[in-house]
Amino acid sequence: MNTGDTAWVLTSSALVLLMTMPGLAFFYGGLVRRKNVLSILMQCFIILAMISLQWMLYGYSITFGPDIKGIIGNLDWFALKGVGGLPNPDYAATIPHSAFMIFQCMFAVITPALIVGAYAERMKFSAFLVFTILWATFVYDPLGHWVWGTGGWLKNLGALDFAGGIVVHTSSGVSALVLAIMLGKRVGTENGITYKPHNMPFAVLGAGLLWFGWFGFNAGSALAANELATNAFIATNTATAAAAFTWPMIEWIVGGRPTALGCATGAVAGLVAITPACGFVTPINALFIGILVSVFCYIACAKIKAIFKYDDSLDVFGVHGVGGIWGTLATGLFAEKVVNEAGADGLLFGNAHQFMIQCLLVAAAIIFAVVMTVIIFKLVDAVIGMRVEKKSELVGLDLTQHSESGYTLIE
């Protein structure tokens, strides 16, 4: 047991909590219209509450618990039975098993919260709750087991995902695209109208908090306060800086102005892309990953979305899906054993095999997330109905779903 490691992992857990609430909540909350700001904050907040409970009751057990055929964990650790102060050497030998559990809890929380941006401004609150708990149970938990759980089939193949490029970002990004398409466009956006963000300072504040909290997400994933954590910390900062700088430059080059939202979005894209790679690549390669992710995500958000005309309200697919896929593939390109002995060399260091494994990892995650999300959507839509009525959507979700309003005009 190492007290320094334990202190760092507990601190990191709190940092990752900060990413969801208030980081992500305000990033998304600022980007919607005034009449829906509370619905976003509420969705993020209640996910934090609901998934925390799900995780301690059974989510942790089926994700990281004793393996069943490489597919899922069993329920031996139901309600944290046996998950206590003794380290579990399979996951982290120097910290209490329960510290690893609470760190992972915050990952389980933020992943479904990322999807909020895709169905923003039109999802029924009751359907949102049911969808979220089903998605966490049948998409996040199994996928987490495949990639991170002892005995998981992708982990056994040697797939590399340091902090969740696949498990967190690709899974949520791809599911977000499915939801946005199946749910349909927001009323009024049929003619190509896009809604303006109601509070840009909130969005930029949220992005800043995400960057801050992400050090817990990525450097914390070393599960120790050591040189690997430091490498992940620096790689994260480098890729994010590169992406945050590149995005507004692209806007400038293609004829617009460099925007604050572009800078913030670039930062988030950079954070996403470096997530799977930060514990395997050097800072200089993190720089390339960061520059390129802004190029790919800019194309996805500004061009591909316009061509295919889906209403992914806040670009969850364009940033987290595309960024997560790129980061996972980039791990197969840039990974070096010099950085992390437990990792592998990538394509650029003579190991094409690792790149193929990363491709398989991406394909498996996409197929699984798409199929499961379609099934869960159909189910919840049939029983509850996913979308609010048109009138409720026009009036706004704050008033119709929560009987509150975010702002007053006069006292």
Next chain:
Amino acid sequence: MKYIVAIIQPHKLDEVMKTLEEIDVNLMTVSNVLGRGRQKGVTEVYRGAREVGSLLKKVKLEIACNEDFVAPTIDAIIKGARSGEIGDGKIFVLDLVDVVRIRTGERNGNAIG
């Protein structure tokens, strides 16, 4: 000359602007306002305390126009803002005494457009 004041549902603003554009009325002043009509506002709940009779958020349009445009402008606002339900709003038409364009000092009909 008339001064047309319309109180409409906030989410109808885009549509009203479109119907006005169709008849070439592009000049307007828009503001967020609060108000209530016969339905006496909405119910909001804060920590269990019901706030009945709050004021509703509305949007106010103000348009100054020459006589020829009065009827088409009113029709266009109705076309864009009507849902047929309570809360669609009202249009007030006022006589307009004078208009001055600050930049040039032009008056009345010349200054209005």
